[in-house]
Amino acid sequence: TTDPVPTPSSPPPDVVRAASMELVVTDLEASRRFYVDVLDLVVTEEDEDTVYLRSLEEFIHHNLVLRRGPVAAVAAFSYRVRTPEDLDRAVAFYTELGCRVERRTDGWVKGVGDSVRVTDPLGFPYEFFHEVDHVERLAWAYDRHTPGALVRIDHFNQVTPDVPRAVAYMENLGFRVTEDIQDEAGTTYAAWMRRKPTVHDTAMTGGDGPRMHHVAFATHEKHNILAICDKLGALRMTDSIERGPGRHGVSNAFYLYLRDPDGHRVEIYTQDYWTGDPDNPVVTWDVHDNQRRDWWGNPVVPSWYTDASRVLDLDGELQPLTSRTDDSEMEVTIGADGFSYTRKGDTEHGFKLGATL
Amino acid sequence: TTDPVPTPSSPPPDVVRAASMELVVTDLEASRRFYVDVLDLVVTEEDEDTVYLRSLEEFIHHNLVLRRGPVAAVAAFSYRVRTPEDLDRAVAFYTELGCRVERRTDGWVKGVGDSVRVTDPLGFPYEFFHEVDHVERLAWAYDRHTPGALVRIDHFNQVTPDVPRAVAYMENLGFRVTEDIQDEAGTTYAAWMRRKPTVHDTAMTGGDGPRMHHVAFATHEKHNILAICDKLGALRMTDSIERGPGRHGVSNAFYLYLRDPDGHRVEIYTQDYWTGDPDNPVVTWDVHDNQRRDWWGNPVVPSWYTDASRVLDLDGELQPLTSRTDDSEMEVTIGADGFSYTRKGDTEHGFKLGATL
Amino acid sequence: TTDPVPTPSSPPPDVVRAASMELVVTDLEASRRFYVDVLDLVVTEEDEDTVYLRSLEEFIHHNLVLRRGPVAAVAAFSYRVRTPEDLDRAVAFYTELGCRVERRTDGWVKGVGDSVRVTDPLGFPYEFFHEVDHVERLAWAYDRHTPGALVRIDHFNQVTPDVPRAVAYMENLGFRVTEDIQDEAGTTYAAWMRRKPTVHDTAMTGGDGPRMHHVAFATHEKHNILAICDKLGALRMTDSIERGPGRHGVSNAFYLYLRDPDGHRVEIYTQDYWTGDPDNPVVTWDVHDNQRRDWWGNPVVPSWYTDASRVLDLDGELQPLTSRTDDSEMEVTIGADGFSYTRKGDTEHGFKLGATL
Amino acid sequence: TTDPVPTPSSPPPDVVRAASMELVVTDLEASRRFYVDVLDLVVTEEDEDTVYLRSLEEFIHHNLVLRRGPVAAVAAFSYRVRTPEDLDRAVAFYTELGCRVERRTDGWVKGVGDSVRVTDPLGFPYEFFHEVDHVERLAWAYDRHTPGALVRIDHFNQVTPDVPRAVAYMENLGFRVTEDIQDEAGTTYAAWMRRKPTVHDTAMTGGDGPRMHHVAFATHEKHNILAICDKLGALRMTDSIERGPGRHGVSNAFYLYLRDPDGHRVEIYTQDYWTGDPDNPVVTWDVHDNQRRDWWGNPVVPSWYTDASRVLDLDGELQPLTSRTDDSEMEVTIGADGFSYTRKGDTEHGFKLGATL
Numbered sequence A, B, C, D: 001t002t003d004p005v006p007t008p009s010s011p012p013p014d015v016v017r018a019a020s021m022e023l024v025v026t027d028l029e030a031s032r033r034f035y036v037d038v039l040d041l042v043v044t045e046e047d048e049d050t051v052y053l054r055s056l057e058e059f060i061h062h063n064l065v066l067r068r069g070p071v072a073a074v075a076a077f078s079y080r081v082r083t084p085e086d087l088d089r090a091v092a093f094y095t096e097l098g099c100r101v102e103r104r105t106d107g108w109v110k111g112v113g114d115s116v117r118v119t120d121p122l123g124f125p126y127e128f129f130h131e132v133d134h135v136e137r138l139a140w141a142y143d144r145h146t147p148g149a150l151v152r153i154d155h156f157n158q159v160t161p162d163v164p165r166a167v168a169y170m171e172n173l174g175f176r177v178t179e180d181i182q183d184e185a186g187t188t189y190a191a192w193m194r195r196k197p198t199v200h201d202t203a204m205t206g207g208d209g210p211r212m213h214h215v216a217f218a219t220h221e222k223h224n225i226l227a228i229c230d231k232l233g234a235l236r237m238t239d240s241i242e243r244g245p246g247r248h249g250v251s252n253a254f255y256l257y258l259r260d261p262d263g264h265r266v267e268i269y270t271q272d273y274w275t276g277d278p279d280n281p282v283v284t285w286d287v288h289d290n291q292r293r294d295w296w297g298n299p300v301v302p303s304w305y306t307d308a309s310r311v312l313d314l315d316g317e318l319q320p321l322t323s324r325t326d327d328s329e330m331e332v333t334i335g336a337d338g339f340s341y342t343r344k345g346d347t348e349h350g351f352k353l354g355a356t357l
């Protein structure tokens, strides 16, 4: 990292969790069908240009905002903070970093009060809020649960050229790394970072950025994820299935990647592990371990590496992209003969997973 | 058995499977809500007084007929036979037994053609049919599957005073015993009998009869059965849950017993085993083995032993009851201190389950 | 509460999570068979008088210590704290409360370093530790997972006479209530409290105390819990099954209660919900809502209300019991005719679960 | 079909089900590890050169025989017949077809009595037996079940050049088609045929033959199949995973394909549907429907099309191969741009799945 993000002297806001994403979609009706009729997210509220959606165990107003717009993009990665005062901290933290910061006491979207949006040092539109309307937590409303019930928002995944630079900035924001992918030369291809005690609230994936790789929702069990695939088959919508279902190596979770009508990627995810201890062991995976991204060794489809959604600045304009200059994970893991790996020569490293680099 | 049912010289019809039950219900709207809105059976057809329902993997017109009537009862236990000629065999078989037999070439209910109904030697209204309308098999229609999806009708369960007498008659009808419950004195408390190669198409349970103990529908997996309980909880309808969920000893299946608005008992059932080999081993359980009815040793609620639905004759009148004179399973298994059993003193009998009597 | 626990001026230790329980067992070999051969917990280390066990996703030395002793009891409810300095806070906090406090820099058990044990104001032996040996996290070691795999310790449950008094003390210790059971007169029958963002790290159940009601381990999915029941059936150990499996109303989790060879109660638990937001809504259940303890309305066996394990003081002597003087949940919920409830007359209260008292 | 297999005047044996396969393996120790230590099949009996394995719900001696030999191949596809006299029928049926027929009253393998082996008109080594040793049915032995428990053998799959010719012969043997894959020109690419009332006891897949495509074992639930993948990941044996897991279009079952140490293909399979009615609707899939082989539209790996095991004649010599001259499914479904399909232009055909050709 030649151009590190400075460490502010201001303390960061106390982020509770990844809470919501605002997506700009080009065909609101098509997107509504995908998220409501197919994925069965719950509509909290909607108007002509916006649909506010939540998962079944959520008690805040929304986890996903679909907003009609001319170009598919991400308008906000939104984090809940612990107290109203954490918004002051967010303002100070990002102001000190020289970022554009805008605070709206009535919120940027319905259901949310006083909020701060920034264009962060990596170019992402980050939002912080505390005040939010409470709505019915449908955890016990099993008459409304469907076979593929989405019960929580789990995490974001962001594409950025320089992963170590991004990690250092996120650590200043109070995030902690739980897993990453590296190679023997020390290149970091991706890193997972958490505030809540799961594997992550967001991950940084190496690539041209800033872009949004995916937003993830959780189910209770693995069969719920399989049921989503079965339903997409019945609806003759299997083009929406990009990758999976499968078991991740990183995170140990069961996963499925879908693409919405605009190509925004949505992950369905279940059953990672507790990471809340202060000395939670970081798991580093060798980029050449072909079980790192699929524990069963199934190949990663190239689009999963190459495609991602553009993000907006606070004026709603597309953020420019910066190219990754480090090695690309796709290039170093796909040989002339398809997906290659170095697993066969791996030696055991005690009880550590992945390779100890 | 002092009064055995004679063995006809006529060959029996070739029964394929338990296919449908006709239930008389006193509040058709309430019953429709239970079977359609709660249990998510599929309506094939309906009119003012009748609802025809099927399970999701069924391709014949119906597995359950709800018919409005003044007294809750069972109008028919309906079996599909292999060929049209098997109806002639059914007529000859039951005529030789001196039973009332009535054949209707247009069927007794919609969707079914030429059919024979009899009042059988045990007093039950049995129906046999071959001709039937084909409808869409919704196996692949996962957009219509719900968390508690019922995919097949599995079996009936009948209450009759003299189980060995009933078994001998059913063996003449071509059924084969797969499991039973006995005691050391040779009393038989219940027997499971099959045509299709699962544990049963019907079972005979000792008690005052003829009565219908339950009709059973199958799910794919155990979590589907749990989902039905969760939904009943959400609807504040838990009074419908009579017993379970649990694992049966007999049949090894996972089960749940519900009571419909008229008190008709419905079992939800999944994962018994293949019994189609000609020498399939019969499993005899000791009535004092408290894992015979619940493999986890959970007690059986008394209503499960005492309650059952009345059945109708071919004129729609209630069949009179005959009392059981053999020992009652409930009485021999519930001591002064609640549910007792002799398991603790059981000795192992090689690889045979239950006690070898 | 006539005799409130004072609020110390010292700040409490920062508790990360319920991490381990030390159980005194009278037949170590029998207990080892139960926890290792039946429940498949992993042995980290053992000697002649002690077995150290952990769950499959754990990376600290143990979640359960079995120690041979003359009387079955609980020697410690052990919490992990965030920093070494939190032990100083624990000493100051409990010293100010007038409790007996003992610190051992080498720990009270193997695998753990500097630790503080106290007899807390409610009479419970609480332990706090930070230093602990790391061991292999077997999350990915699926070749060692069994059908009933226990992946995490989830929570404790304590019996104490005066629940509001206990809750006030625990709130001073930094815990937060997520759910409780009350009646219209304001009596509190039980309360669930958390540090980690799940429904609880411990619960306070009204009754003669101090006693330990249960310790709970988590599985990934519901079928894992059913598999434990199936295995107990195969081993003819169904007397170990005390209650369940079922769905809780409180916590919305799927559960099973077992009794170990000494009668210590172990819960198997899966799938409660996120509670980590600062304004997480507290769910108050009416004691007369018969879905509060089993969402399916299945009855609670009386032993579950009456039985619990004694706890030890720091010298290893049994703590004396104090009787509950408030109403007993068992008595107010079981009528002459068995389990009664007022659900039928319940009116809806908007989107709040349970009754709003 | 220019060279049809004649229709014998002799009635065929009454086949109950696909019961066992005899595999020749080149490294018996490696194969035993795969089937016993990884897949957890039960060893009924073994000697220096042979291992007899069964699934957990089986009561006959074996479902799989591993026999040490110089070249990996299939020595027998073994079917159970209903009566001892069916062996006479098998002899007459195949003698009339001009096939080599050999009967051994003591059986060809341990545990099985009087048996007939033939080289059938398609070149496959078919075995028929009735007499067989009974062994413990481990259905209730849940202490021996593992997360990926295989409970039944389900079916075979055979590669043969001329599918309609093979189907006509199998129909003479008493099998019935349940599903097939065709194109608009009338080419048949594969057909599924059953004796037991599931989708199949064997399938005929178009290709150079005779070869064995796979043998399939059933689990109870889908998570059992995922657990096998997870375990293979933990054992760093993911090269054994060839295709899947996924949902089949044909059969509607959930599947996984593995390759054993010799490359013999094993399918793990669960939850197809009842086909036992005499008028069970045949489902014909269009070869250009890319959901026919994977309901989720995931691509089929080329090796799954090209690789298969050689089969032996009754002297243990490799049977020569005949090339398929009809179109190849792989070639017509993989375009220059990878896996292509005509789904997008599909029109709905009422309630029929696949295309009505």
Ligand SMILES: [Ca+2]
Residues within 6 Å of the ligand: B296, B297, B298, C238, C239, C241, C242
């Ligand atoms: Ca019990």
Ligand SMILES: [Fe+2]
Residues within 6 Å of the ligand: A155, A156, A157, A214, A216, A267, A269
């Ligand atoms: Fe993700």
Ligand SMILES: [Fe+2]
Residues within 6 Å of the ligand: B155, B156, B157, B214, B216, B267, B269
């Ligand atoms: Fe039943």
Ligand SMILES: [Fe+2]
Residues within 6 Å of the ligand: C155, C156, C157, C214, C216, C267, C269
């Ligand atoms: Fe608990």
Ligand SMILES: [Fe+2]
Residues within 6 Å of the ligand: D155, D156, D157, D214, D216, D267, D269
């Ligand atoms: Fe297959």
